[in-house]
Amino acid sequence: MTTETLAFQAEVSRLLDIVAHALYSERDVFLRELISNAADACDKHRYLALTEPEKAGPALDYAVTLTADAEAKTLTIADTGIGMDRMELVENLGTIARSGTGKFLETLSGDAKKDFSLIGQFGVGFYSAFMVADKVRVTSRKAGAAEAFAWESDGRGSFTVAEADQATRGTTITLHLKEDAAEFLDEWRLKEVVRRYSDHIALPIKLQTAEKTETINAASALWTRAKNEVTAEQTKAFYESLTYDKDDPFATLHIKAEGALEYSALLFLPNKRPPDLFTPERQHRVKLYVRRVFITDDCKDLMPTWLRFVQGVVDSADLPLNVSREMLQNNPTVRKIRSGLVKKILGELEKKAKPDADHSAYEKFWEAFGPVLKEGLYEDFENRQTILGLTRFRSSTQDGWVSLADYVGRMKPGQKAIYTASGESVEAIAASPHLEGFRAKGIEVLYLTDPIDEFWLPMIGTFDEKPFQSVTRGAADLGEIAADGEEKPAEKPETTPDLAALIDRLKGVYGETVKDVRVSQRLTDSAVCLVADEGDVDLHLEKLLRQHQRLDRDAKRVLEINPTHPVITKLTGTPAEAAIDDAAWLLLDQAHILEGTPVRDARAFARRLESVLGR
Numbered sequence: 072m073t074t075e076t077l078a079f080q081a082e083v084s085r086l087l088d089i090v091a092h093a094l095y096s097e098r099d100v101f102l103r104e105l106i107s108n109a110a111d112a113c114d115k116h117r118y119l120a121l122t123e124p125e126k127a128g129p130a131l132d133y134a135v136t137l138t139a140d141a142e143a144k145t146l147t148i149a150d151t152g153i154g155m156d157r158m159e160l161v162e163n164l165g166t167i168a169r170s171g172t173g174k175f176l177e178t179l180s181g182d183a184k185k186d187f188s189l190i191g192q193f194g195v196g197f198y199s200a201f202m203v204a205d206k207v208r209v210t211s212r213k214a215g216a217a218e219a220f221a222w223e224s225d226g227r228g229s230f231t232v233a234e235a236d237q238a239t240r241g242t243t244i245t246l247h248l249k250e251d252a253a254e255f256l257d258e259w260r261l262k263e264v265v266r267r268y269s270d271h272i273a274l275p276i277k278l279q280t281a282e283k284t285e286t287i288n289a290a291s292a293l294w295t296r297a298k299n300e301v302t303a304e305q306t307k308a309f310y311e312s313l314t315y316d317k318d319d320p321f322a323t324l325h326i327k328a329e330g331a332l333e334y335s336a337l338l339f340l341p342n343k344r345p346p347d348l349f350t351p352e353r354q355h356r357v358k359l360y361v362r363r364v365f366i367t368d369d370c371k372d373l374m375p376t377w378l379r380f381v382q383g384v385v386d387s388a389d390l391p392l393n394v395s396r397e398m399l400q401n402n403p404t405v406r407k408i409r410s411g412l413v414k415k416i417l418g419e420l421e422k423k424a425k426p427d428a429d430h431s432a433y434e435k436f437w438e439a440f441g442p443v444l445k446e447g448l449y450e451d452f453e454n455r456q457t458i459l460g461l462t463r464f465r466s467s468t469q470d471g472w473v474s475l476a477d478y479v480g481r482m483k484p485g486q487k488a489i490y491t492a493s494g495e496s497v498e499a500i501a502a503s504p505h506l507e508g509f510r511a512k513g514i515e516v517l518y519l520t521d522p523i524d525e526f527w528l529p530m531i532g533t534f535d536e537k538p539f540q541s542v543t544r545g546a547a548d549l550g551e552i553a554a555d556g557e558e559k560p561a562e563k564p565e566t567t568p569d570l571a572a573l574i575d576r577l578k579g580v581y582g583e584t585v586k587d588v589r590v591s592q593r594l595t596d597s598a599v600c601l602v603a604d605e606g607d608v609d610l611h612l613e614k615l616l617r618q619h620q621r622l623d624r625d626a627k628r629v630l631e632i633n634p635t636h637p638v639i640t641k642l643t644g645t646p647a648e649a650a651i652d653d654a655a656w657l658l659l660d661q662a663h664i665l666e667g668t669p670v671r672d673a674r675a676f677a678r679r680l681e682s683v684l685g686r
């Protein structure tokens with residue numbers, strides 16, 4: 072026999088060090104993690120037996136068996152799942168493959184009592200064994216293999232792997248319990264933990280004692296039972312097992328579809344974001360079962376990416392049991408199920424978003440998942456109008472969140488468009504000069520702060536037949552809208568010959584640097600601002616594209632000037648022959664600064680500023 076000693080990956084060592092020395096708030100979660108791994112391994116084997124029976128080996132009943140040995144002070148968790156070969160033992164139990172562990176470690180640092188209950192969420196659940204054990208031995212025999220291997224470690228930097236004896240397929244984890252973890256030898260304590268965390272596991276969890284072996288969980292798939300046969304506690308425990316969220320979900324959907332398409336589903340809309348919500352994979356988290364047999368948690372077509380926060384299970388009666396992952400791609404049944412689920416989820420959200428429903432609950436949900444749901448505005452043509460109705464915005468005239476219907480109801484006489492302003496934050500947008508004219512007339516502007524907003528907005532065009540109009544693009548025609556308290560819009564002031572002459576002189580100075588110079592209707596306090604011409608890339612989008620190196624040249628902007636501002640009136644009165652170059656360039660630079668983009672030539676800017684100050 073050869074015993075090989077290997078070092079843990081540095082991140083694992085760090086994690087184990089924290090695990091071993093922490094004070095725990097809920098260390099019984101180790102059992103949930105190990106049982107969940109064991110159940111996953113059985114699910115994987117069941118799928119293998121259906122799709123590649125030649126690799127599966129002999130049939131065995133699927134079960135997870137717990138055995139406590141009071142004398143040896145050990146607790147074992149054994150399964151008849153897919154098992155691991157030598158390489159898998161080393162890779163799965165010695166390294167951390169998934170990202171996000173760093174984040175988990177961060178949540179654990181500091182002196183506070185450690186919350187390990189989230190450990191499984193970060194894909195490192197196995198290591199929670201070291202919360203209760205000072206030595207862990209894993210023996211495993213992979214499906215179809217003749218030999219077995221044993222992995223062993225005290226969690227202090229290294230582990231060993233050697234050949235082992237094991238008569239049948241599967242994995243057995245033996246925990247040598249720490250002195251203070253003897254409670255996990257007690258039959259009642261084990262039963263209580265299993266009932267709390269693992270009752271929903273759809274295969275039997277057995278407790279073996281000297282006298283007898285008994286099944287200690289309900290072992291039936293919750294989602295296939297009738298709604299009235301499932302208690303609120305069972306549903307909640309299932310939700311917690313999926314999300315690690317101890318609070319109630321925002322919404323629960325227990326669906327039973329019958330007729331042309333037969334499936335059941337138990338889906339949850341959570342309140343809190345999972346840590347990987349914005350990773351590039353944008354993977355959803357709904358598991359696919361076929362007649363209670365787990366098939367995959369990676370059926371891309373089952374749920375659109377813009378609903379990737381939905382958690383739960385879908386169980387189809389129409390797909391074949393031996394459906395392969397390839398067959399699930401572009402599968403018409405899966406597509407129909409998805410379309411049904413999306414309708415149900417959106418219907419539920421519409422109920423929750425109704426004006427007479429609990430506002431704060433919907434807004435909390437919106438704050439967590441609004442940016443994801445908005446991806447649907449861009450991606451899902453069919454459901455676009457429904458999603459638009461669910462969308463909430465911050466606004467220039469209201470506290471809290473507003474809907475488009477609210478906005479349209481408040482539009483001013485003469486107002487034709489829904490005005491929007493984009494930026495990094497509500498504060499940054501609120502401070503922008505582009506809003507001055509809107510504010511002066513009491514016209515509401517919706518604030519858009521999510522990067523996705525720049526992408527869906529051009530696709531949408533209108534809501535309730537009102538076009539969307541960015542306050543930083545095009546010529547804002549506020550002249551037709553009456554200010555608060557006024558009957559009619561004020562007459563537009565005529566452009567005086569002096570002002571027209573100033574505009575010509577400015578155009579002459581700027582040459583090709585700007586696209587145009589014109590009188591602004593949106594400025595009341597500031598002297599100048601830059602806007603995007605109709606049809607050009609809007610200002611905020613340009614900034615975003617540049618941050619991602621997706622833009623190689625600057626779009627030319629229109630400079631708007633405020634004819635009532637003292638600086639502009641002074642320039643208007645300046646004799647035509649006087650040079651206004653420095654002032655003109657300083658105004659343009661100022662417009663760039665206000666917009667949050669760098670001045671074009673910092674040295675020239677400084678020189679001009681000094682020269683003006685020195686006069």
Ligand SMILES: Nc1ncnc2c1ncn2[C@@H]1O[C@H](COP(=O)(O)OP(=O)(O)OP(=O)(O)O)[C@@H](O)[C@H]1O
Nearest residue numbers: 108109112152154155163191194195196197198242
């Ligand atoms: N009983 C088992 N049988 C077979 N493989 C196992 C077993 N326990 C763990 N593994 C393997 O070890 C890997 C690591 O387990 P760990 O609990 O640390 O994370 P995970 O299970 O991948 O994450 P998550 O808990 O989010 O599913 C698993 O992905 C699985 O491949």
